[in-house]
Each structure stands twice: as structure tokens, then as C-alpha cells.
Amino acid sequence: MNGTATMPSYFPCIKSSESHPLADWLYLKSVITSSPELRMMTETYRKRLAISKQFADQYKPEMPAITVSALMNGYGRQLADFLKPTYMLQLDFDHVKKEDMEQLIQLVRGDSHTMVEYITVSGRGFRVFCAYRPVDDDDISVLELFDAVLQKAMAYYTQLLGIAPDKQCVDITRCAGLAYDPDAYFRWDAEPFALGPKDLNPLYTKKALQAKYSARRNAKGGKRSSKVKEEAKSSDKGAPTIEEAASHIKELLDLWGYRFEPEHHNEYVWHFADICIYYGIPQEEVLTYTDREFGTSYEDTASVIKSRYKHLNKFGIWHFYRHGEGRSAKPSVRGIKQWLLTHYLFRRNVLTGFYEVESRFVLDGKYPDWVRIDDNIENSIWSEMDESGLHLSEKTLHNIINSDFSEPFDPLDDYLRSLPKWKKGEDPDYIDQLA
Structure with missing residues (x-):
């Protein structure tokens, strides 16, 4: 080796x-x-x-x-x-x-x-x-x-x-x-596996088809006629069923770096429930599905789902894009927020007053760690949205980010909450360390 x-x-x-x-x-x-x-x-x-x-x-x-x-x-x-x-x-x-x-x-x-x-x-x-x-x-x-x-x-x-x-x-x-x-x-000199052209061709074909489909979808989103828009509007079925949305939700969680595995079951089910809430999927549907899908490995599945469904202020804020359905060339504010929250996390640092962003896609995200949003970053996000078929003004994007859309974040409070329970006479003086 x-x-x-x-x-x-x-x-x-x-x-x-x-x-x-x-x-x-x-x-x-x-x-x-x-x-x-x-x-x-x-x-x-x-x-x-x-x-x-x-x-x-x-x-x-x-x-x-x-x-x-x-x-x-x-x-x-x-x-x-x-x-x-x-x-x-x-x-x-x-x-x-x-x-x-x-x-x-x-x-x-x-x-x-x-x-x-x-x-x-x-x-x-x-x-x-x-x-x-x-x-x-x-x-x-x-x-x-x-x-x-x-x-x-x-x-x-x-x-x-x-x-x-x-x-x-x-x-x-x-x-x-x-x-x-x-x-x-x-055996330290073992022969590594290697991929030859025969192994790579199926992968290249798959990627080419994905790119072709993505391009078609974006083109439909940016250039649909008013007639097609009306047809899409009339065929809108509203919130998806859990069976419709489950595979998409799992793919999204995978992109975000969440896996249903030991020590992370709670975290995974928590985020699964949140996305179901965003799409407006009824609680009973989600309980039935998750009990069948996750309940055997994680006995607290139902209690986590019920806990998340107590907070319904974001119920139905996302639109579920069905197969062949493109985005509007002039998206609504709600549609813009959905795209942003799918790709990034935003917050307002209450100590510095700056707005910050972090990529949700763990492998190819541009900003793997929290970073202050400057003109360059904001313009890059705007360009990314425009290329994906969401055409909006830079001012609109700026106004959305610089609003209560970006939730407040207090670094001091976050630090104090992360500390273990303090034992007098045994543990360091964390406040003194911070000072």
C-alpha cells in the first residue's frame, strides 16, 4: 500500500x-x-x-x-x-x-x-x-x-x-x-480494481441522459407557452401522496448527507417528516408509511413524526413537481424560496449582523461551511438559479435573503448550548475561556 x-x-x-x-x-x-x-x-x-x-x-x-x-x-x-x-x-x-x-x-x-x-x-x-x-x-x-x-x-x-x-x-x-x-x-500488494471503457460507458450514458432530461425540463420551464402553462395549472393535483413523494424525499435527504443508519435514525426521520410537512402530506399517510419503512429498525419513528407534525406553520409551502412538469419562467416568491431551501441554508448572525449561507448538497456544494454572503456569492446563486430555469431579478433574490427568510442565529447562545452540563469544582470555567 x-x-x-x-x-x-x-x-x-x-x-x-x-x-x-x-x-x-x-x-x-x-x-x-x-x-x-x-x-x-x-x-x-x-x-x-x-x-x-x-x-x-x-x-x-x-x-x-x-x-x-x-x-x-x-x-x-x-x-x-x-x-x-x-x-x-x-x-x-x-x-x-x-x-x-x-x-x-x-x-x-x-x-x-x-x-x-x-x-x-x-x-x-x-x-x-x-x-x-x-x-x-x-x-x-x-x-x-x-x-x-x-x-x-x-x-x-x-x-x-x-x-x-x-x-x-x-x-x-x-x-x-x-x-x-x-x-x-x-496482502499489502493486492491488485486494485480498475474501471475500463466497458465499465465507464454505462455511467457516461446515464449521465448524458440525465443532462438531456434536465436540459429539456429547464427549457420547458423557461419557454412554455401560455397555453402549456394553463394546461399545467389545470392538471395540478396539489399535494402529493406519500407514495408519490417518498423516493424523491429519500434522494433529497441523501444529497443533504442524511442516511438511515444506526445512531442517526432520529435525525433521518426528523428531516423526513419536515419535508413531508413542506409538501403538505397528511400526518396519517406519513405515519403509515414510516412505520412500515423505518419502524422495525427505529421504534421511536411514530413519536418523532407526531412531534414534528405539531409544528405546521410551514405545512404545504412547497410544490411537488411531478414527472414532466417544468417550473414557471417567472417563479413566485414561494417557488424561489423552495429552490433556495432545497440547495442552501441561510441565517442572519445576530452578533455581526451579516447574512450567511451554507450548501445543503454535501458532495458538490460550493459552500461546505457557513460563509458570509457578499455580492459575489449572491450573484453566483442568482446565476445558478437563472441557469436552472428560474428567471428573477437580482433585487428580488437580495430582498428574499435579507428578510426573515434567513432565520436569526446567535453564536454565543449556540456555544453555550453546546457545552456539557457543568460540574462545579470539576469542569473548566467555560465563560472565562470564552472571555
Whole structure:
């Protein structure tokens, strides 16, 4: 392995949101093969598993893990916390038949692509780490490359072993739980997966079709005749059903960096409910859908939905654009606000008096951190809107941003609320530190 390569993030326990870069791969090897703490935890999990899987899974969040494919910012495991790709991927093979385990592991270890292989914490499967090569093409995003390589690797090992890897391990930020395995396999000069023209052509085709559809949609939004506008108006069905909107809401949350995964279930359901409220979807519909979709993994789903639906001041403020429906060339103020809130967050700093913006799209957003809005930024946002088919004056955009649309933000209050409960005589004087 390249000594200067980006390393994965190491989480002391799966439930933790805090992490640090893995020191090096040799350290990982020593943890998996030699750590007495990991050995004890692995044995504890398997003893619990002999009683029940539910009992064992209650213990799993205490175990260490790494985000094989990603270096995180140290404060979370969401896509919003993603910093860099490691150009590594993981494949999990669960519930392997006991009589097949040894033969399958030998096949894995005999393949030139396998860099790491170890028995998972259950003792009933194994995990594989592989490397992959970056591509010299700025038009292919980090996520697009990862997804394409992952599909190739999954197909490759499925053909090699005759069994398919777990299809849940498809997120670039997914954690790989560590487990004690004194006989784990490591090969630092493993051959990385690489994408050739045959692999990239479907991706280029998909991107071209998306661009073509987007261009058509924007053109319809900017150049529709009055007759077409009237037809669109007459066919307006109002608020969508949850079944209509669910896939779009999930795609939007993914762009914003939210994933329905352990330790983030509450956050995900919270934001899912908020978007449903914006679209004006009735609470009962949302409760039925989310109970079916998320309730099994997160028992507080219904209570979170009901809590959010107590605040209906923004109910129905967004319009749901159905397939083939373009935007008006002269959007309403409500339509402008919807576009802005889909792409950005705005606030007014009450201490400085400045208006600030942060991109909601975590991978290709222009402003990943809060930044003061100046003329350059405001003009850039206006240009972006105009190019997407929303034609408005710069003054209109300025007036919307510089209104109560941008919610007040008090940095001092935010700082004080972020402090842990203070214990007199034990903790530092945070007020003195701030001064």
C-alpha cells in the first residue's frame, strides 16, 4: 500500500460519532490479530449470540469499527462528515454455511484483489477489503466512481465464490465492525480494481441522459407557452401522496448527507417528516408509511413524526413537481424560496449582523461551511438559479435573503448550548475561556 494514501477513520466504538484517522494498516492488523480487548469483545458477542441475536446486537455498538472507504471529519459518520475517499471498499459475506466457510476463505485469499480478509464478529461470515484506482475524469464524482467500482467488485466476487455479498454495504461511509481473528489474511500488494471503457460507458450514458432530461425540463420551464402553462395549472393535483413523494424525499435527504443508519435514525426521520410537512402530506399517510419503512429498525419513528407534525406553520409551502412538469419562467416568491431551501441554508448572525449561507448538497456544494454572503456569492446563486430555469431579478433574490427568510442565529447562545452540563469544582470555567 502507498504510505501516503488516505487512511480510513477509526471509531473506538460503533455507537460513537467521534473518530480519528487510522494510524496505518499494520496497526489495523495488530488490532484484529492481537488485541486482547477486541478478543474479549468478540467472545462476549458470540456468547450472547448463542442466547439470541437480539441480545448479541445490543452489545455490537460497543465494538470498534472503521469507515473503510472514507476519511471522516472526526465528528460524525454521515455523508455530511465525509472528507476524502480512501479508494478502498468492503464486501461482507454473511450467514455462510459452516461446511463451506474454509473453502470460500481459501478462494478469497487466493485472489489477487483481496487485501484484507477476516472472520466477522458473529463467526458466521467473513469480510473482505479491496483497493480501487481513481479515474482521471472530473465529470465522474467520488460517489459515482465508488458505486461503479463496488458493483464491479460485487459481481467479481459473486462469480468467484458462487455466493453474493451483502447488498446493504453500498454506502461510502458505512462502518466495518472489527472482530478478533488471529488467522486473518493481509496482502499489502493486492491488485486494485480498475474501471475500463466497458465499465465507464454505462455511467457516461446515464449521465448524458440525465443532462438531456434536465436540459429539456429547464427549457420547458423557461419557454412554455401560455397555453402549456394553463394546461399545467389545470392538471395540478396539489399535494402529493406519500407514495408519490417518498423516493424523491429519500434522494433529497441523501444529497443533504442524511442516511438511515444506526445512531442517526432520529435525525433521518426528523428531516423526513419536515419535508413531508413542506409538501403538505397528511400526518396519517406519513405515519403509515414510516412505520412500515423505518419502524422495525427505529421504534421511536411514530413519536418523532407526531412531534414534528405539531409544528405546521410551514405545512404545504412547497410544490411537488411531478414527472414532466417544468417550473414557471417567472417563479413566485414561494417557488424561489423552495429552490433556495432545497440547495442552501441561510441565517442572519445576530452578533455581526451579516447574512450567511451554507450548501445543503454535501458532495458538490460550493459552500461546505457557513460563509458570509457578499455580492459575489449572491450573484453566483442568482446565476445558478437563472441557469436552472428560474428567471428573477437580482433585487428580488437580495430582498428574499435579507428578510426573515434567513432565520436569526446567535453564536454565543449556540456555544453555550453546546457545552456539557457543568460540574462545579470539576469542569473548566467555560465563560472565562470564552472571555
